[in-house]
Every structure is written in structure tokens, then in C-alpha cells.
Amino acid sequence: MRTIVVGAGLSGLAAAVTRAVAGDEVVVYEAAGHAGGRCRSYVDATLDCVIDNGNHLVLSGNPMVQSFLKTIGAHDALTGPDTAEFDFVDLKSGERWTLRPNEGLLPWWIFASDRRVPGTTPVDYVKLGALLAAGPAATVADLVPTDGPLWTKMMGPVLLAVLNTDPKLGSAKLTAAVLKETMAKGGRAYRPRIAHPNLGAAFIEPALRKLTELHALVHFGQRLRRIVFDHDKVIALEFPENTVPIGPSDRVVLAVPPWVAQDLVPGLSVPTEFRAIVNAHFKVAPLPDAPKMLGVVGGTAEWIFAFEDRVSVTVSGAD
Ligand SMILES: Cc1cc2nc3c(=O)[nH]c(=O)nc-3n(C[C@H](O)[C@H](O)[C@H](O)COP(=O)(O)OP(=O)(O)OC[C@H]3O[C@@H](n4cnc5c(N)ncnc54)[C@H](O)[C@@H]3O)c2cc1C
Structure with a gap:
């Protein structure tokens, strides 16, 4: 054939x-x-x-990416921490924290104040479960609170990156699909991975x-x-x-x-709305202890990536 x-x-x-x-x-x-x-x-x-x-x-648990890399002989081409770890900084308050979900299925990390987002309680995370039953028309804001520390310090920037659209208006069903493949499967499914x-x-x-x-x-x-x-x-x-x-x-x-x-293909029905992503690349070596990826709250960019020879920032939903 x-x-x-x-x-x-x-x-x-x-x-x-x-x-x-x-x-x-x-x-x-x-x-x-x-x-x-x-x-x-x-x-x-x-x-x-x-x-x-x-x-x-x-993310480490993306089965299609892993299988593609294996087939083309590039299974070691992605780099990242051995466990799910996400560093964040709040530019307004100067506060820094590291989100450290545990590896297994049972999300006990939400009960550990040194692992979860500062200022949040376990109940805040449980409320995210409402997304899992989302219908096709629901937005994220229809189903979960879009204020408070969990939203501003984690879900807001993470979902903006995932959906590349204002996360409040984003599809709850698409968000649920991502959560089912990642957070619902435990930290080993969402270790961050970057091409190397x-x-x-x-x-x-x-x-x-x-x-x-x-x-x-x-x-x-x-x-x-x-x-x-x-x-x-x-x-x-x-x-x-x-x-x-x-x-x-x-x-x-x-x-x-x-x-x-x-x-x-005449008559094909396709998505018609798109949002920009802006990346700015700076030719400057990062500080030796800079995290490979840093989530930014309260800035224009949401993520800062540190490569060996350059620093790159990402602004999602950047129209
Ligand atoms: C800035 C940015 C950041 C992103 N970040 C992430 C991320 O962090 N994680 C993630 O999973 N995804 C991310 N994505 C999305 C990801 O890059 C895309 O989903 C993916 O690359 C799309 O691949 P594709 O092959 O479907 O389409 P494309 O990459 O658009 O490929 C289509 C190809 O078709 C060719 N083509 C077009 N018209 C014709 C024609 N008439 N005849 C022949 N060839 C044609 C084009 O030249 C192109 O090479 C990001 C995308 C961008 C732009």
C-alpha cells in the first residue's frame, strides 16, 4: 500500500x-x-x-509523544527533573515556591503544605474534580472558582499555557481531558519535559x-x-x-x-478562532542555579525557560 x-x-x-x-x-x-x-x-x-x-x-505521561520518540530512536531526547516539580515566582510579592506533587495515584501532596501552592487548602484542589464531569459547552469558569491562591498561583498560568486562551473562557471538557491524563494519574504522569x-x-x-x-x-x-x-x-x-x-x-x-x-476540502468543518503565542529569546547564559523552567505569576510572560546558552520567555494567549 x-x-x-x-x-x-x-x-x-x-x-x-x-x-x-x-x-x-x-x-x-x-x-x-x-x-x-x-x-x-x-x-x-x-x-x-x-x-x-x-x-x-x-509532560512525561503523554503516551503518544513517548511512543513517537521511541519509534524514531530519540527516547532520551527530552530532559527534565526525575520527579514532578514546578518552580514559581510571584513578581509582585517576590514569593517563590516549588509545587511538588507525589508520584503515585493517591494525591497526598495536597495535604502537605510544603508541596502545595502557598495559601491553598486541600479543599481547593478537591473542587477541581468538578471539571471531570464537564459537558461540551461548559467553560472552566462555569465549574471551578477562578479566584483565590490556587487559581492565581497555579491553575490560571498552567491552563493558560495548556489551552493558549484565557483559561476562564477555555473549554472545561478539554481541560478535563488534560487533567485526566496528568493530575489524575499522579506526579509520574506530569514530570515536565523539554526538548534537548x-x-x-x-x-x-x-x-x-x-x-x-x-x-x-x-x-x-x-x-x-x-x-x-x-x-x-x-x-x-x-x-x-x-x-x-x-x-x-x-x-x-x-x-x-x-x-x-x-x-x-470543501465543506470541511475546522476551528476558526486562534490565539497567538509570543516567545522572546535572550542570548544570555542563565545563572547556574536557575530552574530549567520557572512559572511566573503577575508578569507579562508566564514561563521562563533556561537553556545553556539562552533564556526564553513565553507569553500565551498573547493577542
Ligand atoms: C509557539 C508555540 C508553542 C507551542 N507549545 C507547545 C507545547 O508546549 N506543547 C505542545 O504539546 N504543543 C505546543 N505547541 C503546539 C504544537 O507545536 C503543534 O500542535 C504542532 O506542532 C502542530 O503540528 P502539525 O503537524 O499538526 O501542524 P504544523 O506544524 O502546522 O505542520 C503543518 C505542515 O504543513 C505544511 N503545509 C501547509 N500547507 C501545505 C500545503 N498546501 N501543501 C503541503 N504542505 C503544507 C506546513 O508548511 C507545515 O510544515 C506550540 C505551538 C507553538 C506555535
């Missing part, structure tokens, strides 16, 4: 690797001159160093190497212009310089952003 993948972002690469490992003949067409899409690294001429197009955080030394080295270059090893072809500079349909069947893909006929046993995976997919 032949699988044609359009788009070599993380979704397209994951689809291509999965099908190539399964034995398909795989061909990838990517519009840009490089792979990685929104999850890539590049040499920034001003800073004269490799930076990521955006700071990415993944960068996104390209961790996710993209090993995936391209794996595809080469499996004899898959990746064509760059090939923007899919039109999908030719015969009723509900795809019969050809039109690129600027060639048309690829699609046979009955071929499979086409469209791994492009929603607004592109909508143009290519």
Missing part, C-alpha cells in the same frame, strides 16, 4: 513514520523548505544560535532519519494546490509542477493546519 502524507509538521511526520514502520511505501509532500512546521528549530541570525520557533513543554538541546534535534531530525532508513521519500517546496475528487473519492493531488494520480489502494493523509485543510 502507498501512503501519501501532505505536510511534514509533527502530525505529518508521525503519520509518515507510523505507516512506513507498518510497511507502506510512504511519500511526504511539504510546502516549506524544511520539516517541523510549528515545532521546529532554526538558526536565528540576530542571536547567532539555534532557537526553537516556540518553547514547547510536554532543541526541538529539531529531539523530534524532527530523528524522524527524518527514520524515514530515510525506511526508504520513505520526503519532497520539500511542494505545496498541495488542489485535491481532485471524483464524488467522494480522491483521484489526484495537484502540486505546482506535477499532478500525482491517486489509486484505489492509495491512502492520503492531510496533515496541514486547519485553515489550509478547509481550502483543500
Whole structure:
């Protein structure tokens, strides 16, 4: 069987690797001159160093990320603490604290005042359970208190990063899906993990190497212009310089952003609202004892990442 993948972002690469490992003949067409899409690294001429197009955080319990990294031979490409630990600073009060959830399923850390958010009580955390029964239309603010120390010092900044939208207006159902995969599974499911030394080295270059090893072809500079349909069947893909006929046993995976997919597939229903993320990169070596990732309360940025040769800040929902 032949699988044609359009788009070599993380979704397209994951689809291509999965099908190539399964034995398909795989061909990838990517519009840009490089792979990685929104999850890539590049040499920034001003800073004269490799930076990521955006700071990415993944959590240790994300099964799809772990399985993808294992398949491409990059299982050791993410770095982070051995236990779930999150450092925070409140810029207004100067207060600093470290959130230290315990590893196992039973969340006894919420009863330990030196592990939980200062000023919170165990009852505050129990109230988050209301999110787990969320219906499709509910916002986070409909179900849980959005004031008080737990919200301002933890849930607000964490959910802003997770949802990239004002967390009060964010979907309670999506939030619940994240909580079920992380907090509900104990600290070992949400140890913070960052690509080392960068996104390209961790996710993209090993995936391209794996595809080469499996004899898959990746064509760059090939923007899919039109999908030719015969009723509900795809019969050809039109690129600027060639048309690829699609046979009955071929499979086409469209791994492009929603607004592109909508143009290519008439009538496709896609998300229509998006929020910006701004990252600022500073070419300054962090202090030796700086945490690798610091949550910031009361500032413009919500997270500060310390890399060996630079410091990066992230502002989510940054429109
Ligand atoms: C700043 C930033 C920070 C982020 N932080 C996190 C994080 O901390 N944790 C996390 O899990 N996720 C994070 N994300 C989200 C994550 O990067 C994306 O979900 C993921 O990279 C999307 O991959 P994708 O392959 O679906 O889409 P894309 O990366 O957009 O890839 C689509 C590809 O299709 C190509 N393409 C488009 N049109 C065509 C066409 N017509 N023909 C051929 N090719 C085409 C594009 O060039 C691109 O390479 C972040 C994203 C950004 C931007």
C-alpha cells in the first residue's frame, strides 16, 4: 500500500513514520523548505544560535509523544527533573515556591503544605474534580472558582499555557481531558519535559532519519494546490509542477493546519478562532542555579525557560 502524507509538521511526520514502520511505501509532500512546521528549530541570525520557533513543554505521561520518540530512536531526547516539580515566582510579592506533587495515584501532596501552592487548602484542589464531569459547552469558569491562591498561583498560568486562551473562557471538557491524563494519574504522569538541546534535534531530525532508513521519500517546496475528487473519492493531488494520480489502494493523509485543510476540502468543518503565542529569546547564559523552567505569576510572560546558552520567555494567549 502507498501512503501519501501532505505536510511534514509533527502530525505529518508521525503519520509518515507510523505507516512506513507498518510497511507502506510512504511519500511526504511539504510546502516549506524544511520539516517541523510549528515545532521546529532554526538558526536565528540576530542571536547567532539555534532557537526553537516556540518553547514547547510536554509532560512525561503523554503516551503518544513517548511512543513517537521511541519509534524514531530519540527516547532520551527530552530532559527534565526525575520527579514532578514546578518552580514559581510571584513578581509582585517576590514569593517563590516549588509545587511538588507525589508520584503515585493517591494525591497526598495536597495535604502537605510544603508541596502545595502557598495559601491553598486541600479543599481547593478537591473542587477541581468538578471539571471531570464537564459537558461540551461548559467553560472552566462555569465549574471551578477562578479566584483565590490556587487559581492565581497555579491553575490560571498552567491552563493558560495548556489551552493558549484565557483559561476562564477555555473549554472545561478539554481541560478535563488534560487533567485526566496528568493530575489524575499522579506526579509520574506530569514530570515536565523539554526538548534537548532543541526541538529539531529531539523530534524532527530523528524522524527524518527514520524515514530515510525506511526508504520513505520526503519532497520539500511542494505545496498541495488542489485535491481532485471524483464524488467522494480522491483521484489526484495537484502540486505546482506535477499532478500525482491517486489509486484505489492509495491512502492520503492531510496533515496541514486547519485553515489550509478547509481550502483543500470543501465543506470541511475546522476551528476558526486562534490565539497567538509570543516567545522572546535572550542570548544570555542563565545563572547556574536557575530552574530549567520557572512559572511566573503577575508578569507579562508566564514561563521562563533556561537553556545553556539562552533564556526564553513565553507569553500565551498573547493577542
Ligand atoms: C509557539 C508555540 C508553542 C507551542 N507549545 C507547545 C507545547 O508546549 N506543547 C505542545 O504539546 N504543543 C505546543 N505547541 C503546539 C504544537 O507545536 C503543534 O500542535 C504542532 O506542532 C502542530 O503540528 P502539525 O503537524 O499538526 O501542524 P504544523 O506544524 O502546522 O505542520 C503543518 C505542515 O504543513 C505544511 N503545509 C501547509 N500547507 C501545505 C500545503 N498546501 N501543501 C503541503 N504542505 C503544507 C506546513 O508548511 C507545515 O510544515 C506550540 C505551538 C507553538 C506555535
